[in-house]
Amino acid sequence: MSEQPTVYVTRQIPDAGLELLEESCELHVWDGKLPPSKDHIIERLAELEADGLLCLLSDDIDGEVMDASPNLDVVSTFSVGYDHVNIDDAEERGIAVGHTPGVLSETTADFAWALLMTTARRTVEGQEYVLDGEWETWGPKLLTGPDVHGATLGVIGLGNIGAAVARRAGGFGMEVLYADVGPNEEAEAELAAAGVDVTYVDQNELLDHSDFVTLHVPLFESTHHLISEAELRRMKEGAILINTSRGPIVDTDALDTALSEGWIERAGLDVTDPEPLPADHEITRHVPERLVVTPHIASASIGTRNKMATMAAENLLAGVAGEDLPNSALDDRS
Ligand SMILES: NC(=O)C1=CN([C@@H]2O[C@H](COP(=O)(O)OP(=O)(O)OC[C@H]3O[C@@H](n4cnc5c(N)ncnc54)[C@H](O)[C@@H]3O)[C@@H](O)[C@H]2O)C=CC1
Numbered sequence: 001m002s003e004q005p006t007v008y009v010t011r012q013i014p015d016a017g018l019e020l021l022e023e024s025c026e027l028h029v030w031d032g033k034l035p036p037s038k039d040h041i042i043e044r045l046a047e048l049e050a051d052g053l054l055c056l057l058s059d060d061i062d063g064e065v066m067d068a069s070p071n072l073d074v075v076s077t078f079s080v081g082y083d084h085v086n087i088d089d090a091e092e093r094g095i096a097v098g099h100t101p102g103v104l105s106e107t108t109a110d111f112a113w114a115l116l117m118t119t120a121r122r123t124v125e126g127q128e129y130v131l132d133g134e135w136e137t138w139g140p141k142l143l144t145g146p147d148v149h150g151a152t153l154g155v156i157g158l159g160n161i162g163a164a165v166a167r168r169a170g171g172f173g174m175e176v177l178y179a180d181v182g183p184n185e186e187a188e189a190e191l192a193a194a195g196v197d198v199t200y201v202d203q204n205e206l207l208d209h210s211d212f213v214t215l216h217v218p219l220f221e222s223t224h225h226l227i228s229e230a231e232l233r234r235m236k237e238g239a240i241l242i243n244t245s246r247g248p249i250v251d252t253d254a255l256d257t258a259l260s261e262g263w264i265e266r267a268g269l270d271v272t273d274p275e276p277l278p279a280d281h282e283i284t285r286h287v288p289e290r291l292v293v294t295p296h297i298a299s300a301s302i303g304t305r306n307k308m309a310t311m312a313a314e315n316l317l318a319g320v321a322g323e324d325l326p327n328s329a330l331d332d333r334s
């Protein structure tokens with residue numbers, strides 16, 4: 001009987017993935033609530049001489065980690081974003097990198113809309129108002145906000161998630177603008193077939209005209225602080241910014257000033273820089289009037305997390321078997 005590959009998983013992921021790995025691997029799973037330290041991952045990979053590593057977006061995986069085990073064939077991340085994995089280091093070492101595109105797009109788009117709706121219509125503020133005992137009567141001007149229907153939505157990054165967000169705008173009769181590294185004719189055609197016309201514009205035009213700006217780009221060097229002071233100043237005064245991509249796409253200090261000085265009306269963030277965001281971070285003083293913030297949960301539906309676990313396990317299994325990964329980050333990188 002041939003020896004089973006050894007794999008190390010840096011957190012308890014949904015059973016769907018762990019059960020799949022258990023069938024054919026010697027499985028070791030970090031059991032802590034918080035991520036293992038980088039040193040601990042290195043130590044475990046070395047002592048196990050692991051063939052595969054399944055990691056999360058909260059792990060920093062670079063060449064030093066990859067070199068810990070002489071047998072490492074694959075790093076599979078339980079996320080579509082792979083900015084926490086040094087892809088160049090992996091490529092240099094001939095290590096495959098898997099990720100989870102597609103399966104979480106609709107769920108993440110639902111959540112971007114949840115943030116958009118709640119920032120526009122002030123639901124979090126409304127709840128605090130009730131719980132603070134301030135609700136004495138119905139008020140003609142109480143907690144008014146902008147209309148969502150008929151407004152202009154600007155989508156930055158019309159990839160899988162951006163397109164799913166844009167499709168939902170059809171139901172609200174919105175005009176949809178998008179910016180990307182170039183026009184995405186395939187997405188435009190699919191959206192048109194679903195009855196949603198989207199218009200490609202450059203980012204400045206999008207910022208000038210959108211009532212809501214929603215971010216769906218991966219974190220690369222080229223997208224770091226894509227939204228900074230100049231971009232926030234450019235946005236409409238009453239505009240709302242939604243970020244469900246990665247925290248460092250937005251310059252947090254610039255956003256803090258923008259909210260203080262009213263360059264924009266409000267922001268909804270599922271991702272932050274720093275992340276996790278300490279409760280006493282300066283920017284939280286804008287909650288809830290100007291800011292709604294959630295702890296990176298946009299893909300957190302039960303069904304989607306199960307699918308991500310299965311997909312991450314399938315990538316890992318292919319990697320340890322020396323096969324092409326079903327979803328390779330090296331192939332998908334733009
Ligand atoms: N908050 C959360 O829980 C989640 C966050 N994400 C984040 O969302 C990101 C996007 O995911 P997908 O839509 O699946 O990726 P994707 O690869 O399908 O789409 C990304 C789009 O961004 C575009 N893009 C790249 N650089 C750009 C730039 N400088 N300006 C404008 N557009 C640019 C690409 O051309 C592409 O169209 C992920 O990389 C991840 O970081 C994804 C899932 C859940």
Ligand SMILES: O=CC(=O)O
Pocket residue numbers: 057078079080081082104299
């Ligand atoms: O942020 C989540 C991801 O899958 O990427």
